[in-house]
Amino acid sequence: MTSSSIPSDSPILDTPLWVVVPAAGTGQRLGGEIAKQYQELDDVCMLQRTLDGVALPYVDKVVVVLAEDDEHWQTLDAASNAKVITTTGGQLRAHSVLKGIELMLEHAPDNTWVLVHDAARPLLAASDIKRLITAVYNSGAPGGLLATPVHDTLKRADEFAGAVETVIRSNLWQAQTPQMFRAGELRDALQSALQSHGESVTDEASAMEFSGVQPLLVEALEPNFKITRPVDWALATALLQAKRLMGQSTEQS
Numbered sequence: 001m002t003s004s005s006i007p008s009d010s011p012i013l014d015t016p017l018w019v020v021v022p023a024a025g026t027g028q029r030l031g032g033e034i035a036k037q038y039q040e041l042d043d044v045c046m047l048q049r050t051l052d053g054v055a056l057p058y059v060d061k062v063v064v065v066l067a068e069d070d071e072h073w074q075t076l077d078a079a080s081n082a083k084v085i086t087t088t089g090g091q092l093r094a095h096s097v098l099k100g101i102e103l104m105l106e107h108a109p110d111n112t113w114v115l116v117h118d119a120a121r122p123l124l125a126a127s128d129i130k131r132l133i134t135a136v137y138n139s140g141a142p143g144g145l146l147a148t149p150v151h152d153t154l155k156r157a158d159e160f161a162g163a164v165e166t167v168i169r170s171n172l173w174q175a176q177t178p179q180m181f182r183a184g185e186l187r188d189a190l191q192s193a194l195q196s197h198g199e200s201v202t203d204e205a206s207a208m209e210f211s212g213v214q215p216l217l218v219e220a221l222e223p224n225f226k227i228t229r230p231v232d233w234a235l236a237t238a239l240l241q242a243k244r245l246m247g248q249s250t251e252q253s
């Protein structure tokens with residue numbers, strides 16, 4: 001993309017911006033006949049909803065990482081979007097993200113910025129994406145992520161669910177996605193963290209932390225919870241319905 005074709009609301013960056021969306025999971029904790037990313041959330045397939053949220057005018061390309069036995073992708077509008085390319089995922093989320101980054105790096109230089117965003121977070125607001133990009137880029141940090149400070153009192157439990165300790169929460173955050181890094185650095189960090197730490201690489205930031213850098217935590221101001229269990233599904237549906245009704249009443253007034 002040339003600078004003259006970058007939309008005016010685009011955050012300033014020194015490279016084009018890519019997005020990688022891991023969507024190769026099976027959604028065991030939610031359940032249902034098909035994987036959760038293909039179930040309809042307030043009448044729109046969750047993966048399509050997530051992609052509609054991240055395929056912003058200032059995003060160059062989106063890589064969607066699908067399960068090897070995926071049978072549903074071709075039914076989505078996103079499958080015919082020229083900005084979107086796909087690959088297949090791996091056993092852990094981190095393997096799937098790494099596959100997506102490797103495909104991206106066949107088409108883009110190592111220093112290209114990438115946002116990794118879960119298919120299972122369909123509520124992400126454009127305003128929070130822009131805040132993340134701007135905060136990370138302006139801070140000079142090697143990368144960063146949306147997150148929320150922990151507000152509940154935290155307990156450490158023993159193996160019988162007895163509370164043994166109250167953990168000081170003042171500097172604890174819950175990590176979300178998108179997580180933003182330079183793609184080549186993220187590939188190297190994921191490869192080495194997967195080798196040495198395996199299943200404890202639960203997000204991109206953890207891989208970067210293992211490689212010795214400190215990603216910037218940027219507070220998400222809008223709802224962006226992950227759809228994991230049926231209660232999350234119900235909450236997200238209620239939120240989307242309320243938004244739709246509010247939109248209708250504003251149009252009528």
Ligand code: CTP
Pocket residue numbers: 022023024025026027028029030037065089090091092093094096097118119120121226227228
């Ligand atoms: N994911 C992936 N590859 C995997 C595992 C997960 O691409 N091997 C993706 C999921 O599709 C989801 C995101 O990573 O978009 C976050 O994972 P999670 O919410 O845990 O989804 P699932 O693994 O599908 O759900 P569950 O753990 O309940 O089976």
Ligand code: MG
Pocket residue numbers: 025
């Ligand atoms: Mg999972």
